[in-house]
Amino acid sequence: MSDWRWEYNTDDPAYHTNGLPTGVVAEVERLATELVALGRDAARAGHPTGREGGLRSFDILGGRGVVQFLVVPRHECLYVCNIIWSG
Structure with a gap:
């Protein structure tokens, strides 16, 4: 098992998730x-x-949306940078 973690690339996750359906947010977090x-x-x-x-x-x-992320090996972290949802 990996010791890596993931987080949104801002201090306020609502910046990325505000207005998105809960199912979309759940899918992004699962991924x-x-x-x-x-x-x-x-x-x-x-x-x-x-x-x-x-x-x-x-x-x-x-294909109704896209999640963009950045992997930073020295931080052992994946940062969710953007969520695009076209519904």
Whole structure:
């Protein structure tokens, strides 16, 4: 099991989640939890493919939204940077 953690990249999670349906927030948090289990390998998950690091993204809920995240190995943390929801 990984000692990695995830968090929103602001002190106020509502900045990212305000106005989103609870199911969307739950899906983002579930995905973040699964990604931190990968540890350093999370830096290769999602898009863009073929390279490691930088701002990564995943489609969520059948392509109706996108979550963008940054993996910082020296902090052992995944930061959720943006949630885009088109409903």
